[in-house]
Amino acid sequence: MSDDDFAQRPTALREGAFAGKVVLVSGGGSGIGRAAAILFARLWARLVLCGRDAGKLESAGTCLARLGADVSTHAMSIRSPEAVETLFAEVVDRHGGLDLLVNNAGGQFAQASIDIRPKGWNAVVDTNLNGTFYMMQAAARHWRDVARPGCIVNVVAAIWRGMPQVAHTCAARAGVVFLSKTVATEWAPLNIRVNCVAPGTIRTEGFGNYSREARASFSQANPTLRTGDAWDIAQAIAYLGSDTAGFITGETLNVDGGSQNWGDPWFLGRPEYFELNYAEARLPENLEVQVQ
Numbered sequence: 106m107s108d109d110d111f112a113q114r115p116t117a118l119r120e121g122a123f124a125g126k127v128v129l130v131s132g133g134g135s136g137i138g139r140a141a142a143i144l145f146a147r148l149w150a151r152l153v154l155c156g157r158d159a160g161k162l163e164s165a166g167t168c169l170a171r172l173g174a175d176v177s178t179h180a181m182s183i184r185s186p187e188a189v190e191t192l193f194a195e196v197v198d199r200h201g202g203l204d205l206l207v208n209n210a211g212g213q214f215a216q217a218s219i220d221i222r223p224k225g226w227n228a229v230v231d232t233n234l235n236g237t238f239y240m241m242q243a244a245a246r247h248w249r250d251v252a253r254p255g256c257i258v259n260v261v262a263a264i265w266r267g268m269p270q271v272a273h274t275c276a277a278r279a280g281v282v283f284l285s286k287t288v289a290t291e292w293a294p295l296n297i298r299v300n301c302v303a304p305g306t307i308r309t310e311g312f313g314n315y316s317r318e319a320r321a322s323f324s325q326a327n328p329t330l331r332t333g334d335a336w337d338i339a340q341a342i343a344y345l346g347s348d349t350a351g352f353i354t355g356e357t358l359n360v361d362g363g364s365q366n367w368g369d370p371w372f373l374g375r376p377e378y379f380e381l382n383y384a385e386a387r388l389p390e391n392l393e394v395q396v397q
């Protein structure tokens with residue numbers, strides 16, 4: 106899907122639903138984050154995008170400005186607590202405050218867990234769990250200090266049956282889900298809602314990090330036998346971030362084509378052990394039936 110597609114796709118959300126609201130999308134330069142930012146622009150939000158790559162952010166910023174949004178872009182890494190602090194100071198300075206934080210930045214690399222080295226484990230956990238926490242905490246402190254209501258939507262993954270070959274990200278996302286449930290209670294007195302969206306396999310630029318074989322498994326990894334697209338996730342994010350979802354907190358919304366129930370994505374390709382061959386499968390003796 107292109108920016109132009111996202112600028113036109115129908116949406117269930119009401120025009121003007123985010124009028125006067127400031128929305129921060131991490132990883133807003135590409136994929137799901139970029140689609141969500143386009144949706145928020147169409148709903149009249151003011152936008153803040155952050156990510157590491159200034160070029161990607163600038164390109165997304167230009168697209169949002171064309172849609173009429175007031176947008177600022179900030180190149181930084183969510184892994185640095187100092188950079189997160191600076192980001193929030195810049196947001197307050199430039200936009201006067203924040204209303205919704207979308208923690209979408211994240212990623213991983215595929216590797217058998219038995220081979221993951223400490224540096225790689227730490228890189229993934231630091232981005233997906235620690236970085237997300239620094240952003241959540243900075244937002245909550247801001248809302249507490251200015252006595253303003255707030256809302257957080259964290260993008261995780263449909264991890265419910267484990268995620269072989271990406272154990273580090275599975276562990277980190279599980280951490281974010283339970284962190285979110287925890288602070289949804291702690292921060293309710295501050296009028297802050299916290300929810301997660303758990304995507305299944307969603308066709309984005311991020312797919313480029315995986316082999317052809319892995320990508321083929323992604324498109325067969327749920328009962329619909331197809332991948333979702335970034336708009337599917339953008340709409341779920343906007344719904345949970347909107348006042349329409351005002352009585353929902355501590356929840357995780359799966360947008361996964363049913364992958365919780367059936368399907369097996371393999372980030373490095375399916376190991377031979379898991380190849381199924383029903384034609385040659387032998388039943389245990391006591392289950393054999395005589396066919397007349």
Ligand SMILES: CCCCCCCCCCC/C=C/C(=O)SCCNC(=O)CCNC(=O)[C@H](O)C(C)(C)COP(=O)(O)OP(=O)(O)OC[C@H]1O[C@@H](n2cnc3c(N)ncnc32)[C@H](O)[C@@H]1OP(=O)(O)O
Nearest residue numbers: 212213214222224225228262263266305306311312314364
């Ligand atoms: C059972 C039902 C399941 C249902 C379905 C569930 C959902 C399925 C989801 C399916 C598809 C998912 C897709 C996506 O998530 S797409 C979006 C994602 N985008 C990315 O993943 C971005 C790509 N990755 C990265 O940018 C980086 O890897 C990362 C952010 C994770 C780390 O960045 P950093 O810059 O800190 O790290 P370095 O590159 O410097 O590396 C640090 C050490 O990490 C190790 N490493 C890194 N890459 C690899 C690799 N390819 N293989 C092995 N090890 C790696 C390594 O130790 C690095 O240190 P050294 O370089 O010193 O060795």
Ligand SMILES: NC(=O)C1=CN([C@@H]2O[C@H](COP(=O)(O)OP(=O)(O)OC[C@H]3O[C@@H](n4cnc5c(N)ncnc54)[C@H](OP(=O)(O)O)[C@@H]3O)[C@@H](O)[C@H]2O)C=CC1
Nearest residue numbers: 132135136137156157158182183210211262306307309311
């Ligand atoms: N596509 C899918 O099937 C699924 C995706 N997800 C998750 O959804 C999110 C969006 O993924 P998607 O859009 O597909 O892929 P992308 O790779 O396009 O998006 C990841 C974004 O995260 C940003 N990012 C990564 N590390 C950092 C960091 N340290 N600091 C700031 N920004 C960072 C990247 O920006 P930059 O390069 O500029 O730093 C990039 O824009 C990710 O968390 C991903 O893991 C979850 C399940 C499935």
